[in-house]
Amino acid sequence: MLFKALSAAVYGIDANIIDVEVDFSGVTTLESRFNMVGLPDAAVRESRDRVRSAIKNSGFEIPTTNITINLAPADMKKEGSGFDLPMAIGILGAYGALQIKDIREFLLVGELGLDGALRPVPGMLPVAVAARERGIRNLVIPKANAREAAVVEGVNVYPVETLNDARELLNAAGNGGIHTPPFRVHAEETLESDTYFGPDFADVRGQQAAKRALEVSAAGGHNILMIGPPGSGKTMLAKRLPSILAPLSFDEALETTKIHSVAGVLDAEAGLVTQRPFRSPHHTISDAGLIGGGIIPRPGEVSLAHNGVLFLDELPEFPRNVLEVMRQPLEDRNVVIARASMSLTFPASFMLAAAMNPCPCGYFNDRSRECHCTPPLIQRYVAKVSGPLLDRIDIHIEVPAVQYRELRGGAASEGSAAIRARVLQARQRQAARFGNIAAAPSASRAQKEKSRTYSNAQMTTRQIRQFCELSPESEKLLERAMQQQGLTARAHDRILKVARTIADLAGEESVAVPHIAEAIQYRTLDRSYWS
Structure with missing residues (x-):
């Protein structure tokens, strides 16, 4: 019997949805054999032993047959221990230990201990974001990852502590619905209420x-x-x-x-x-x-x-x-x-x-x-x-x-x-x-540059010319500093950016001579300090 579950793999700071397909041959062998395909790394290949022990110690027996697990897409390398939970659920589903037959609305991630307990895995926030973008409504994850995943709105986070907890949650979904409310956090309120208590x-x-x-x-x-x-x-x-x-x-x-x-x-x-x-x-x-x-x-x-x-x-x-x-x-x-x-x-x-x-x-x-x-x-x-x-x-x-x-x-x-x-x-x-x-998308290049700028240090050359116009006196002062100190064109742009910030601190709309003079003083060490 074939059973499918959904999981995710993190690449960079983003996650991709992975299909975990479990099938067994029905041919009796001396012991159950795991065949794993889909470019698994060493940690994923080792999961066969963790999953086998976790299922056994959770009160289930795996029939002695050949079990094939495919992680799709097959051309994408898979790493980490987060596939333990979907593999175990897939095996239980393939052998009829689950009352729900279709779990496409659930995404499962988590590492299993040999006793069936779930352990946290890194990268849960990108996984929750990927689930929301894919339209997957429910996330079944280790309890220790719950607050991290619940930051993302639009997904229902169900934290579980053991493999049996995950199985009972899915069975409840197959019997008319989950009565346990999903885990929630008010992330924006937490951010606004946070206070700095560090050195002053x-x-x-x-x-x-x-x-x-x-x-x-x-x-x-x-x-x-x-x-x-x-x-x-x-x-x-x-x-x-x-x-x-x-x-x-x-x-x-x-x-x-x-x-x-x-x-x-x-x-x-x-x-x-x-x-x-x-x-x-x-x-x-x-x-x-x-x-x-x-x-x-x-x-x-x-x-x-x-x-x-x-x-x-x-x-x-x-x-x-x-x-x-x-x-x-x-x-x-x-x-x-x-x-x-x-x-x-x-x-x-x-x-x-x-x-x-x-x-x-x-x-x-x-x-x-x-x-x-x-x-x-x-x-x-x-x-x-x-x-x-x-x-x-x-x-x-x-x-x-x-x-x-x-x-x-x-x-x-x-x-x-x-x-x-x-x-x-x-x-x-x-x-x-x-x-x-x-x-x-139809905005001009200047408009797009402006939308990506959050501070003066991030200004582009075009924006420097636009927002850092100088008076003749300021031009002479900057020119003299460039010639006497041998500053580069990059240093010229950075002096203007710093001067723009000094003017902002002073509440001035234009960059004046005092602002340029102070900014120049912040460039003298790289040329004159050791002379």
């Missing part, structure tokens, strides 16, 4: 220039590099950057949650990422760990930081090849990973925050400590960060050592709430400028 800028003494640079960075989504001696507060400042970022929109939260779900790092209790990510990988990370990789590619740190912050501490300590692979995501805001069998694209729209010492000992240009590094040693240290990568960082700011009077002073520092209020006002001006609405 009120803890930072001194460093007013660095705090101002971080405010500009957060307001426009600009990349930032902090240079200073050990103990000056670079890491402390970076860790407080999320406290002044704009809150996640519901669409951003869904997209971020999909990435974390696929990577298997999503908090099952939360079910939805409600805070902008802050990722801080160690400098020993590989290029595959940073960008993503694998036989079937998985997202790396740049994708896990999507819609948030990627903080690279001690930037020159990262291998040069690891830093260079960040060029493409910094420009394109996505990562394309190509393999012989597939090519996957992961979102990677993040703010890069980096910190570094000015030299190996850390005290070059420091007023209180003497630097013992030779010029060639400093040059080799600085050269670990290439010019093209520095060009892609909008803001370079010096973070000097904090003086004793500032450290012990009684004046309270400005808190994150006040800074965040200014950042939100600047972001609202940018949202009004760019529209942030989906462009119609």
